[in-house]
Amino acid sequence: MRFATLPNGHPDGRLHLVCRRNRAAVPTQAVATLLEALEHWDDVAPLLERQYRLLNAGCSVDSVAFEADRAMAPLPRAWQWLDASAFDSHGQLMEQAFKLQARHALGRPLMYQGVSDRFQGPTEPSPFPSEEDNIDFEGEFAVITGPVEMGRDAQSCATATRLVVQVNDWSLRYLGPIEMKTGFGMLQCKPRCSMAPVALTPDELGDAWRDSRVDLALDVSVNGAHFGHPNGHAMSVGFHELIAHAAYSRDLPAGTVIGSGTISNADFRRVGSACIAERRAMEIADTGLASTPFLSFGDEVRMECRLADDSPLFGAILQQVVPVANR
Amino acid sequence: MRFATLPNGHPDGRLHLVCRRNRAAVPTQAVATLLEALEHWDDVAPLLERQYRLLNAGCSVDSVAFEADRAMAPLPRAWQWLDASAFDSHGQLMEQAFKLQARHALGRPLMYQGVSDRFQGPTEPSPFPSEEDNIDFEGEFAVITGPVEMGRDAQSCATATRLVVQVNDWSLRYLGPIEMKTGFGMLQCKPRCSMAPVALTPDELGDAWRDSRVDLALDVSVNGAHFGHPNGHAMSVGFHELIAHAAYSRDLPAGTVIGSGTISNADFRRVGSACIAERRAMEIADTGLASTPFLSFGDEVRMECRLADDSPLFGAILQQVVPVANR
Numbered sequence: 102m103r104f105a106t107l108p109n110g111h112p113d114g115r116l117h118l119v120c121r122r123n124r125a126a127v128p129t130q131a132v133a134t135l136l137e138a139l140e141h142w143d144d145v146a147p148l149l150e151r152q153y154r155l156l157n158a159g160c161s162v163d164s165v166a167f168e169a170d171r172a173m174a175p176l177p178r179a180w181q182w183l184d185a186s187a188f189d190s191h192g193q194l195m196e197q198a199f200k201l202q203a204r205h206a207l208g209r210p211l212m213y214q215g216v217s218d219r220f221q222g223p224t225e226p227s228p229f230p231s232e233e234d235n236i237d238f239e240g241e242f243a244v245i246t247g248p249v250e251m252g253r254d255a256q257s258c259a260t261a262t263r264l265v266v267q268v269n270d271w272s273l274r275y276l277g278p279i280e281m282k283t284g285f286g287m288l289q290c291k292p293r294c295s296m297a298p299v300a301l302t303p304d305e306l307g308d309a310w311r312d313s314r315v316d317l318a319l320d321v322s323v324n325g326a327h328f329g330h331p332n333g334h335a336m337s338v339g340f341h342e343l344i345a346h347a348a349y350s351r352d353l354p355a356g357t358v359i360g361s362g363t364i365s366n367a368d369f370r371r372v373g374s375a376c377i378a379e380r381r382a383m384e385i386a387d388t389g390l391a392s393t394p395f396l397s398f399g400d401e402v403r404m405e406c407r408l409a410d411d412s413p414l415f416g417a418i419l420q421q422v423v424p425v426a427n428r
Numbered sequence: 429m430r431f432a433t434l435p436n437g438h439p440d441g442r443l444h445l446v447c448r449r450n451r452a453a454v455p456t457q458a459v460a461t462l463l464e465a466l467e468h469w470d471d472v473a474p475l476l477e478r479q480y481r482l483l484n485a486g487c488s489v490d491s492v493a494f495e496a497d498r499a500m501a502p503l504p505r506a507w508q509w510l511d512a513s514a515f516d517s518h519g520q521l522m523e524q525a526f527k528l529q530a531r532h533a534l535g536r537p538l539m540y541q542g543v544s545d546r547f548q549g550p551t552e553p554s555p556f557p558s559e560e561d562n563i564d565f566e567g568e569f570a571v572i573t574g575p576v577e578m579g580r581d582a583q584s585c586a587t588a589t590r591l592v593v594q595v596n597d598w599s600l601r602y603l604g605p606i607e608m609k610t611g612f613g614m615l616q617c618k619p620r621c622s623m624a625p626v627a628l629t630p631d632e633l634g635d636a637w638r639d640s641r642v643d644l645a646l647d648v649s650v651n652g653a654h655f656g657h658p659n660g661h662a663m664s665v666g667f668h669e670l671i672a673h674a675a676y677s678r679d680l681p682a683g684t685v686i687g688s689g690t691i692s693n694a695d696f697r698r699v700g701s702a703c704i705a706e707r708r709a710m711e712i713a714d715t716g717l718a719s720t721p722f723l724s725f726g727d728e729v730r731m732e733c734r735l736a737d738d739s740p741l742f743g744a745i746l747q748q749v750v751p752v753a754n755r
Contacts, residue, residue: 180505180507216541289676
């Protein structure tokens with residue numbers, strides 16, 4: 102199934118089913134919001150599936166054209182957003198360039214909790230306090246879980262993934278190292294994230310949902326110029342292991358969003374990066390100096406992941422960076 | 429005003445006003461939940477104040493005895509819980525004992541985001557995965573804010589505090605230093621917190637609400653034995669500054685909870701501590717060895733803060749530590 106949320110004046114918006122080509126949408130009959138669907142999944146999923154089949158068969162009398170530009174984040178707010186850093190090549194590059202201690206060598210997933218009271222919509226301008234904070238993006242995949250009880254093991258967490266989403270985790274790179282050195286981790290350096298318009302059940306990915314990972318490239322461009330297309334399968338741990346890590350000492354409520362961290366591949370020289378900091382780290386490794394600038398107000402970031410046959414999946418994120426004073 | 433939330437089968441419970449002696453309670457007429465009240469504060473506060481005056485005058489026909497033991501957390505869930513570490517004497521002791529780098533010397537508040545999809549009620553047993561994680565408590569004060577727009581300065585944040593609460597921030601000390609070293613900060617080491625039953629508007633504290641701080645002692649005992657009674661005024665920054673720090677690069681939704689961190693005073697040898705780790709740090713400084721054990725399953729922790737004339741305020745937290753398997 103494919104889900105999108107359209108604005109209706111309420112913070113949770115109005116849930117819609119989106120057809121397999123992302124062209125038509127229909128308001129869900131069984132529930133009004135995605136959070137509600139996730140809280141009652143076992144009861145409502147069969148009803149939603151029936152409605153989804155009718156939509157794909159062209160038999161939904163009340164379907165309309167899906168306007169992705171109008172969409173909110175498919176899950177506009179959630180009780181927890183837990184973001185990991187599961188790509189070793191990203192960690193290694195950053196540690197080497199910025200002389201961080203070998204935090205990836207500790208043998209446990211890296212994860213922090215970030216803003217989840219609102220995820221930005223896919224085309225919403227993103228406000229920041231200052232260019233001097235070194236504004237960056239992070240292209241990620243994430244899963245949305247059902248309820249997970251404290252202490253569940255990784256194997257049993259494989260079935261906890263309800264939906265897969267595509268996320269831009271905005272980052273302020275000047276503040277990051279300062280906050281990481283305190284031991285308290287990232288807070289000011291992690292503003293609100295954004296989500297691509299369509300959330301998918303894993304079966305929509307076909308063979309590309311493999312080992313609880315997304316085996317597809319995320320295409321990232323800045324101001325229309327290609328920036329990178331790393332593949333999501335290179336996670337050192339799968340989403341099921343990230344879910345279990347998160348649930349070690351807490352229950353996860355339905356609708357918990359768990360992020361992969363910036364997608365990164367070992368052959369980053371060929372595939373490029375899903376964030377500026379990583380490219381700068383590469384430049385520092387090569388020449389001693391970073392030449393790619395961080396973002397300026399007015400810059401546009403685009404991210405999209407499609408299937409191997411080029412058919413659409415999550416839809417695109419296309420956001421402009423703006424000063425907070427202008428919003 | 430004083431608020432408590434009683435169970436009604438819904439995750440947000442049913443909001444009640446509690447009289448100034450914490451003896452009588454009445455369901456709020458203007459709204460059903462505290463989160464709803466916080467989202468519409470300017471509209472509903474005058475109505476709630478009128479009902480509160482009637483309650484205190486003994487003129488509420490539908491008031492009942494306030495059973496604090498039945499109370500949920502006054503705010504059973506919130507979109508953000510941001511916990512600081514604003515007491516310098518705590519940071520200095522911990523750094524000295526555990527050879528942490530001087531994270532408090534960086535001149536900016538320390539803050540991380542923790543679990544807020546559910547705060548434990550004041551007498552709810554608290555489940556943990558293992559005693560070997562070194563289970564500890566942290567007695568704190570916290571404020572609950574109205575909505576705060578990104579970029580508001582500290583001075584203007586002084587008026588953003590709607591309510592003051594008393595919190596136990598459970599901590600797993602074995603995991604803390606491991607997570608702090610990664611730079612990603614605290615996640616597994618910070619399970620759900622609990623709240624004392626009554627949330628207060630700052631005026632209920634009288635002169636004890638001073639400089640956006642609570643100038644009162646928090647009495648902490650373990651298994652009935654006094655453990656400490658440090659005063660909340662020693663924060664190196666006030667709650668208004670913590671709110672502004674949190675809002676640097678994010679909007680804070682109504683109902684954001686901002687914690688002080690473990691209350692700690694420079695004369696800790698006289699007043700004791702609000703967490704075990706700090707007492708152990710003191711023992712290590714004195715003798716090279718920590719002798720006070722962390723908590724075992726079955727142990728009980730009690731925390732209460734009263735006014736100088738011994739009249740009740742937030743009510744007491746009294747929780748037992750239990751294995752997650754037994755809940």
